[in-house]
Amino acid sequence: MTATIDPQTTIHEGRPTTHQGILAWVTEVAELTQPDTIHWCTGSDEEWEQLTASLEATGTFTRLNPDVMPNSFHAASDPTDVARVEDRTYICSVDERDAGPTNNWMDPAEMKELMRGLYAGCMRGRTMYVIPFVMGHVDAEHPMFGIEVTDSAYVTVSMRVMARMGTEVLSRIEEIGEDVQWVPALHSVGMPLEPGQADVAWPCNDTKYIVQFPEERMIWSFGSGYGGNALLGKKCYALRIASVMARDEGWLAEHMLILKLTSPQGVTKYVAAAFPSACGKTNLAMLKPTIPGWKVEAIGDDIAWMRIGEDGRLWAVNPEFGFFGVAPGTNEHTNPHAMETIRKGNSVFTNVALTPDGNVWWEGLENTPAEATSWKGEHWTPEIFEETGELSSHANSRYCTPIKQCSILADEYDDPRGVPIDAILFGGRRKTTIPLVTEARDWNHGTFMGATLSSETTAAAVGAVGVVRRDPMAMLPFIGYNAGDYFGHWVGIGKDNDAAKLPKIFYVNWFRRDDEGGFLWPGFGENSRVLKWVIERIDGQAAAVETPIGHVPAPGSMDIDGLDLTDEQLAQALAVDAAEWRAEIPQIQEWFEKFGDDLPAVLWSELDTLKARLDA
Ligand SMILES: Nc1nc2c(ncn2[C@@H]2O[C@H](COP(=O)(O)OP(=O)(O)OP(=O)(O)O)[C@@H](O)[C@H]2O)c(=O)[nH]1
Ligand SMILES: O=C([O-])CC(=O)C(=O)O
Numbered sequence: 001m002t003a004t005i006d007p008q009t010t011i012h013e014g015r016p017t018t019h020q021g022i023l024a025w026v027t028e029v030a031e032l033t034q035p036d037t038i039h040w041c042t043g044s045d046e047e048w049e050q051l052t053a054s055l056e057a058t059g060t061f062t063r064l065n066p067d068v069m070p071n072s073f074h075a076a077s078d079p080t081d082v083a084r085v086e087d088r089t090y091i092c093s094v095d096e097r098d099a100g101p102t103n104n105w106m107d108p109a110e111m112k113e114l115m116r117g118l119y120a121g122c123m124r125g126r127t128m129y130v131i132p133f134v135m136g137h138v139d140a141e142h143p144m145f146g147i148e149v150t151d152s153a154y155v156t157v158s159m160r161v162m163a164r165m166g167t168e169v170l171s172r173i174e175e176i177g178e179d180v181q182w183v184p185a186l187h188s189v190g191m192p193l194e195p196g197q198a199d200v201a202w203p204c205n206d207t208k209y210i211v212q213f214p215e216e217r218m219i220w221s222f223g224s225g226y227g228g229n230a231l232l233g234k235k236c237y238a239l240r241i242a243s244v245m246a247r248d249e250g251w252l253a254e255h256m257l258i259l260k261l262t263s264p265q266g267v268t269k270y271v272a273a274a275f276p277s278a279c280g281k282t283n284l285a286m287l288k289p290t291i292p293g294w295k296v297e298a299i300g301d302d303i304a305w306m307r308i309g310e311d312g313r314l315w316a317v318n319p320e321f322g323f324f325g326v327a328p329g330t331n332e333h334t335n336p337h338a339m340e341t342i343r344k345g346n347s348v349f350t351n352v353a354l355t356p357d358g359n360v361w362w363e364g365l366e367n368t369p370a371e372a373t374s375w376k377g378e379h380w381t382p383e384i385f386e387e388t389g390e391l392s393s394h395a396n397s398r399y400c401t402p403i404k405q406c407s408i409l410a411d412e413y414d415d416p417r418g419v420p421i422d423a424i425l426f427g428g429r430r431k432t433t434i435p436l437v438t439e440a441r442d443w444n445h446g447t448f449m450g451a452t453l454s455s456e457t458t459a460a461a462v463g464a465v466g467v468v469r470r471d472p473m474a475m476l477p478f479i480g481y482n483a484g485d486y487f488g489h490w491v492g493i494g495k496d497n498d499a500a501k502l503p504k505i506f507y508v509n510w511f512r513r514d515d516e517g518g519f520l521w522p523g524f525g526e527n528s529r530v531l532k533w534v535i536e537r538i539d540g541q542a543a544a545v546e547t548p549i550g551h552v553p554a555p556g557s558m559d560i561d562g563l564d565l566t567d568e569q570l571a572q573a574l575a576v577d578a579a580e581w582r583a584e585i586p587q588i589q590e591w592f593e594k595f596g597d598d599l600p601a602v603l604w605s606e607l608d609t610l611k612a613r614l615d616a
């Protein structure tokens with residue numbers, strides 16, 4: 001039986017909407033996908049309990065010991081569904097040119113026909129959840145609504161952590177009326193159940209499509225239940241679709257953390273930083289400074305939406321409501337604030353290990369258990385790891401935790417206007433070449449740094465790990481349009497606004513290695529020393545040396561009091577090696593050539609300037 005939109009078919013206090021546009025779309029989706037039941041999500045605690053209970057019943061969730069991790073669950077995905085699938089991600093713009101050379105493209109009509117075939121009957125035997133959500137504040141000047149329809153209770157539970165959702169949001173949509181802007185986001189795991197067929201713990205489909213239709217501001221996702229593939233408010237909306245909106249409306253949707261930094265003198269600065277997936281955003285956003293008197297408060301750990309304010313400054317908000325953080329490597333030393341946040345519970349842990357006492361564990365965490373159940377559901381011990389190298393947790397395993405639990409969350413997090421950004425950092429994971437910190441000469445030079453950003457690939461996306469690739473502004477997988485136009489948009493922000501009021505741009509690299517392969521810089525809390533230098537540069541206090549690639553800290557200008565690092569190590573971390581940079585030039589050249597005439601001319605001039613400075 002196919003469900004129709006009838007309050008009788010809904011459970012709890014969920015109700016269909018009075019918004020005719022949304023009702024029509026949900027009806028159309030239900031007719032196509034044929035779910036048994038339709039559930040309009042309220043976001044209530046009772047709903048959470050009902051959903052998590054049903055996830056326990058299907059074996060998707062294991063409830064953790066409430067004494068150690070209250071109201072929290074362990075989930076293990078299908079071993080083939082563990083990360084974003086970039087090769088299955090499409091930007092289906094009307095014109096192929098608008099997807100640009102960095103995105104997969106297919107004609108939207110063709111893609112729709114193909115996907116309608118996949119979606120036909122794909123929710124049979126399942127409940128279809130309708131999730132009204134808003135990215136950013138419901139009281140924002142431009143509230144960014146969406147409706148995710150999904151056949152995954154796991155996604156529904158996770159969306160409740162990651163976005164403001166439920167009845168309150170739906171009521172606000174209805175209040176604004178039929179003209180309200182909202183993004184339809186359709187998701188299915190792609191595994192219908194025939195009558196009598198038992199469900200599996202992690203339904204998914206070998207065929208996967210993560211598709212954005214930029215002109216229609218619409219998202220269709222099929223076949224995956226994981227992270228950025230399935231929680232459609234996150235990468236699909238808040239980055240791919242929002243970047244298109246931002247291009248059209250003159251703002252920026254970026255893969256950036258936002259933090260508030262307060263000096264011992266009580267001076268406050270706001271920093272945004274773009275690092276590729278699994279390259280340190282969450283860690284920096286929650287940093288515990290090792291230098292006395294300095295304080296960091298978190299505002300966001302993954303996405304920043306930035307608009308020029310009436311005062312000419314660039315104001316940033318975090319559109320999300322939770323953290324979807326990389327678990328491995330997170331511990332009391334690297335990220336004590338994340339640990340404190342997680343321990344409050346109300347979290348979903350995916351693809352980590354489960355310990356016999358009902359807790360979670362992952363590589364890098366303290367107190368290695370004598371035994372555990374690995375993310376693959378297998379018996380795991382430290383000895384097994386010694387012998388076989390088998391890890392207890394997937395490298396891209398994640399915790400999904402409400403942001404409100406973060407003890408160092410800045411009050412400004414809840415301000416719909418956001419915060420004025422003083423500095424933007426670009427950073428990647430590079431063993432060589434890129435110094436610990438470099439200051440751009442101006443906005444265009446900073447845009448060049450962002451546009452040429454390079455990083456070693458990580459486990460956050462399916463594919464080889466450790467391969468150096470260009471990841472412009474850490475947005476390679478997330479720019480929803482032609483990246484050449486995106487660079488032009490960045491250049492335009494600099495041209496159309498008062499340079500003195502825009503943030504200063506810096507390029508950082510926590511991941512440079514010595515000859516033995518060890519990190520040259522201790523990172524984590526010690527990164528506060530770099531933040532301090534950045535702030536002091538902005539305030540004209542710290543000294544810098546001009547180099548061909550920009551300004552780097554002058555000897556003695558960085559606070560290294562109490563740091564366990566030799567002068568030689570610091571010098572190596574900060575070094576600008578002309579030979580390494582000369583080797584970089586042809587790679588940048590080749591990268592730029594991809595964009596043909598769509599690359600802004602100022603970026604070619606920046607490359608010429610770099611060459612000339614290296615040769616001088
Ligand atoms: N060596 C070193 N490793 C770091 C540093 N900061 C973060 N890491 C490691 O990098 C990995 C990813 O860090 P995250 O902060 O979760 O990365 P992210 O950018 O938030 O990742 P996404 O959520 O995928 O966007 C973890 O294993 C960290 O331990 C650092 O300063 N130095
Ligand atoms: O989107 C995801 O699955 C997780 C994430 O933050 C990223 O990969 O940048």
Ligand SMILES: [Mn+2]
Nearest residue numbers: 255277278302
């Ligand atoms: Mn991310």
